[in-house]
Amino acid sequence: MIVNNKKRSKVKLYLFVALMLSVSLLHFVIFYVYVNFDTVRLTFFRFDEIKNQYVFNAFNNYADAIRLTFIEGNAAKLNTFLNTFRAISINLIILPISVITAYAFYKKVYGEKAFRVIFYLPSIISIVVQCSAFLAMFKTYEFNGANFYGPYNQFFRLFGYAPEWLSIGSEGNTMWPLIYAFAIIAGLGTNVILMSSAMLRIPSSITEAAELDGCGFYRELFTITLPLIMPTITTWVTMILASVFGFFMQPMLLTEGSRGTDNKFYTIPWEIFDQVQNGASKSTIPAAATTGILLSLIIMPLVAFMRWLFRKLTPEVSF
Amino acid sequence: MAKKLTALILTFMMAFTAMGLVACGGGDNKSDAFTVMFYDGGYGHDWLEEFVKEFVAEKKYGGDVSQVTSADYKLTAREDVAAYSTTIMKGKNCPDVIMANAIKNDDISDGLIADLSDVYNTKVKTSNGEISINDYIMPESKMIFTRSFSFGGSDSRQWAIPWTAIPLSIAYNETLLNKIEHTTSGNAGDCVEDGRWSKAPTTFEELMTCFADIKAQGTVDGNKISAFGWSGKDGMLWFESLIYIWWAQYQGLDESKIEGENAFYDFFNLDTADKFKQTGIVKSLEHIQEMITGGGNFINSYSDPSAITIKNYQPAFARGEMVFCLTGDFFAKEYKTILENNKDKVNAKLMPVPAYDDVHNENYTFLNTTSCMYVPNNAKHKDMAKEFLAFINDEAHLIRFTELTGAIRPFGANNAADKAAMKAKYLAAKDWGDFEKSTFELYFGCDDVVLAFPRNYETRGKNHEPSLIYTYKNARALSNDYWTIVDKMRTDSVQNIVIGNRDSLYETAVTYYKDLERNYEEYMIKSI
Numbered sequence: 143m144i145v146n147n148k149k150r151s152k153v154k155l156y157l158f159v160a161l162m163l164s165v166s167l168l169h170f171v172i173f174y175v176y177v178n179f180d181t182v183r184l185t186f187f188r189f190d191e192i193k194n195q196y197v198f199n200a201f202n203n204y205a206d207a208i209r210l211t212f213i214e215g216n217a218a219k220l221n222t223f224l225n226t227f228r229a230i231s232i233n234l235i236i237l238p239i240s241v242i243t244a245y246a247f248y249k250k251v252y253g254e255k256a257f258r259v260i261f262y263l264p265s266i267i268s269i270v271v272q273c274s275a276f277l278a279m280f281k282t283y284e285f286n287g288a289n290f291y292g293p294y295n296q297f298f299r300l301f302g303y304a305p306e307w308l309s310i311g312s313e314g315n316t317m318w319p320l321i322y323a324f325a326i327i328a329g330l331g332t333n334v335i336l337m338s339s340a341m342l343r344i345p346s347s348i349t350e351a352a353e354l355d356g357c358g359f360y361r362e363l364f365t366i367t368l369p370l371i372m373p374t375i376t377t378w379v380t381m382i383l384a385s386v387f388g389f390f391m392q393p394m395l396l397t398e399g400s401r402g403t404d405n406k407f408y409t410i411p412w413e414i415f416d417q418v419q420n421g422a423s424k425s426t427i428p429a430a431a432t433t434g435i436l437l438s439l440i441i442m443p444l445v446a447f448m449r450w451l452f453r454k455l456t457p458e459v460s461f
Numbered sequence: 462m463a464k465k466l467t468a469l470i471l472t473f474m475m476a477f478t479a480m481g482l483v484a485c486g487g488g489d490n491k492s493d494a495f496t497v498m499f500y501d502g503g504y505g506h507d508w509l510e511e512f513v514k515e516f517v518a519e520k521k522y523g524g525d526v527s528q529v530t531s532a533d534y535k536l537t538a539r540e541d542v543a544a545y546s547t548t549i550m551k552g553k554n555c556p557d558v559i560m561a562n563a564i565k566n567d568d569i570s571d572g573l574i575a576d577l578s579d580v581y582n583t584k585v586k587t588s589n590g591e592i593s594i595n596d597y598i599m600p601e602s603k604m605i606f607t608r609s610f611s612f613g614g615s616d617s618r619q620w621a622i623p624w625t626a627i628p629l630s631i632a633y634n635e636t637l638l639n640k641i642e643h644t645t646s647g648n649a650g651d652c653v654e655d656g657r658w659s660k661a662p663t664t665f666e667e668l669m670t671c672f673a674d675i676k677a678q679g680t681v682d683g684n685k686i687s688a689f690g691w692s693g694k695d696g697m698l699w700f701e702s703l704i705y706i707w708w709a710q711y712q713g714l715d716e717s718k719i720e721g722e723n724a725f726y727d728f729f730n731l732d733t734a735d736k737f738k739q740t741g742i743v744k745s746l747e748h749i750q751e752m753i754t755g756g757g758n759f760i761n762s763y764s765d766p767s768a769i770t771i772k773n774y775q776p777a778f779a780r781g782e783m784v785f786c787l788t789g790d791f792f793a794k795e796y797k798t799i800l801e802n803n804k805d806k807v808n809a810k811l812m813p814v815p816a817y818d819d820v821h822n823e824n825y826t827f828l829n830t831t832s833c834m835y836v837p838n839n840a841k842h843k844d845m846a847k848e849f850l851a852f853i854n855d856e857a858h859l860i861r862f863t864e865l866t867g868a869i870r871p872f873g874a875n876n877a878a879d880k881a882a883m884k885a886k887y888l889a890a891k892d893w894g895d896f897e898k899s900t901f902e903l904y905f906g907c908d909d910v911v912l913a914f915p916r917n918y919e920t921r922g923k924n925h926e927p928s929l930i931y932t933y934k935n936a937r938a939l940s941n942d943y944w945t946i947v948d949k950m951r952t953d954s955v956q957n958i959v960i961g962n963r964d965s966l967y968e969t970a971v972t973y974y975k976d977l978e979r980n981y982e983e984y985m986i987k988s989i
Contacts, residue, residue: 217964282764282765284777306767306768307768309765310693310768310944311767311948398694398770399694400694401942401944403948404945404964419544423567424567
């Protein structure tokens with residue numbers, strides 16, 4: 143009787159585990175295995191309009207993409223490629239800011255709780271709303287022949303700096319700084335939480351001992367806290383390399399959908415979005431897949447190298 | 462206890478996830494409502510709601526509209542309906558009618574869209590008796606929606622019905638224009654009376670003189686004014702009316718005026734990138750260059766065009782801050798409130814595009830003709846949907862549409878006599894404002910229409926396929942990179958931009974159409 147009960151509960155347990163896993167597995171098979179397999183498959187095909195089907199195209203999609211971007215040096219293509227990697231530089235700016243901010247919270251500076259909420263706010267507001275609000279701060283409004291300026295626009299005018307902030311023209315040089323500023327503000331909240339979580343894990347005995355030894359605010363940050371959160375930073379570096387795959391919303395929304403002269407603001411993910419979304423047709427899908435895979439091929443070794451480098455540079459930490 | 466509770470919560474979560482996955486497929490449309498998904502543009506959708514209610518009343522309640530309730534029909538506005546049409550039509554909640562600003566060839570080839578040939582054969586009531594839609598519709602509009610099932614096929618059918626054909630041109634503020642003094646030395650033709658501009662420029666040269674006068678004057682009644690509103694952040698659509706009309710006037714619309722070159726409409730039978738070498742392209746863009754650039758900057762323009770969209774300059778035009786702007790027939794309806802609030806300083810009218818010059822001066826109107834209604838094959842009330850598309854095309858509904866929107870549908874005006882008769886009926890329908898009257902004049906008063914479409918395809922004699930390439934790739938004179946071209950016009954020659962340099966339109970087209978030329982060759986071999 144006892145054996146039977148044990149068997150039954152084991153079956154129930156397995157059933158439970160199987161049911162729980164089935165949803166995740168199904169999700170994995172459909173949205174990861176199938177999607178990725180199909181993406182790679184499409185890179186070797188082109189759409190034949192006469193046959194109304196995809197036909198094998200060997201490596202021609204790759205050859206075309208490489209030729210246009212790197213060999214023929216098409217200005218627009220090259221700009222698109224280079225702009226994509228700006229996502230990394232944006233994140234590299236975010237890193238020190240988020241570490242210092244998280245450290246300030248960790249050390250419970252005055253008003254820390256209020257700051258936490260304020261810093262996290264952009265992460266829970268729709269990016270479209272944020273962009274509209276951000277644009278309004280720099281806009282010039284013309285009304286009945288008179289100009290009205292957004293608050294930041296007005297502020298800079300006090301110092302005699304009065305560019306057309308939102309110009310997409312070839313000579314306009316304020317749009318990229320605005321994209322950077324916006325991306326930093328919008329991206330800070332999540333990164334601060336990530337760093338805060340890592341810092342909160344540091345045993346208080348370590349920091350207390352450091353304080354007793356006379357360790358100051360910034361010395362503790364650089365000699366105690368930073369080395370102890372290095373594993374988190376290593377993971378974060380991997381994440382920022384992957385951020386190039388999703389870098390399109392900020393430039394697309396802030397330029398109001400304009401790619402700029404010679405694709406001055408265009409990025410590869412934005413291009414892929416256009417190829418599969420706006421005016422997409424079956425013939426543009428293989429090009430989008432090829433671009434995506436090529437980008438992965440460039441990023442993957444970089445990720446591996448950075449992980450290797452950081453592991454070499456930083457000590458193994460466990461506490 | 463805690464373990465059991467956790468297991469229970471997890472089970473619920475799993476169940477909800479599973480339900481969520483099921484929901485991804487979309488539930489069956491249990492409602493019996495007649496459904497229309499539509500693109501809500503500048504014309505509004507009052508007309509659509511009225512027509513749907515009337516149609517449903519006729520089908521269900523013997524024509525008594527008062528009995529129609531919200532359970533009988535459903536209208537869903539969706540701005541991105543054209544982009545998501547495939548997903549929408551594959552879903553289980555597929556609407557009965559889709560009204561969009563374009564139709565996708567892939568959707569046709571995939572069998573998602575119903576063949577409307579029978580709708581085109583339906584007869585509709587007109588004041589001249591019953592006429593089939595086939596004969597009633599503007600031939601050019603019919604051609605646009607006549608396509609083979611797949612590329613190069615010989616089985617052309619009709620897939621959609623146009624719900625409008627939008628005349629695009631330059632709007633001008635007559636009140637402001639009449640206050641502009643002619644002080645510069647340019648030719649103003651007979652547009653000036655008592656030293657002031659009394660009517661809109663009719664040639665490009667006169668337009669440039671007017672721009673110079675506006676610039677010289679700078680203000681009207683103490684308010685700063687600009688000459689011309691356009692934006693750099695929107696697509697080339699808004700400049701198309703000017704570019705295509707000047708190009709057609711210079712090149713020849715159906716018959717080429719230039720020895721050794723094809724006509725304007727041949728461009729869209731784009732079998733080779735060499736068509737980008739048509740002289741008319743360079744000539745028309747040189748006019749644009751002269752209009753908006755000078756000394757390496759943008760001139761004559763409202764605000765900084767590189768920083769604004771159409772949604773910035775059109776309201777400003779309605780407030781009387783500029784004399785001219787690029788727009789279409791929807792303008793008066795879309796900005797009705799602003800126009801009413803500023804009626805003492807704004808009397809807007811749509812003018813014909815000023816002629817290229819005194820020699821190339823045919824009276825053409827540019828029409829944007831891609832807006833259409835179609836029926837998904839997956840529609841629950843497919844036959845009813847087809848009936849609806851026929852129902853809205855009789856004369857009474859055409860006039861009612863115009864009454865509600867100020868726009869004209871491309872039906873019933875295929876010869877001079879019909880044009881005059883329809884114009885009279887539209888004019889009599891309502892006490893129209895000057896803007897709508899000017900729109901009617903543009904529509905009915907022109908000698909011919911210019912479309913971004915291969916109207917002369919029949920001369921090719923190939924299987925009634927409107928274009929071997931155009932309909933599948935949407936060849937555009939400025940490709941999709943309109944802003945780069947306009948921006949480069951400030952510092953580079955149009956000749957260079959179109960043909961000369963490595964990134965020119967021609968060189969880009971060579972790459973872009975490489976595959977298409979291969980397809981075209983295969984098609985030619987197949988058709989022989």
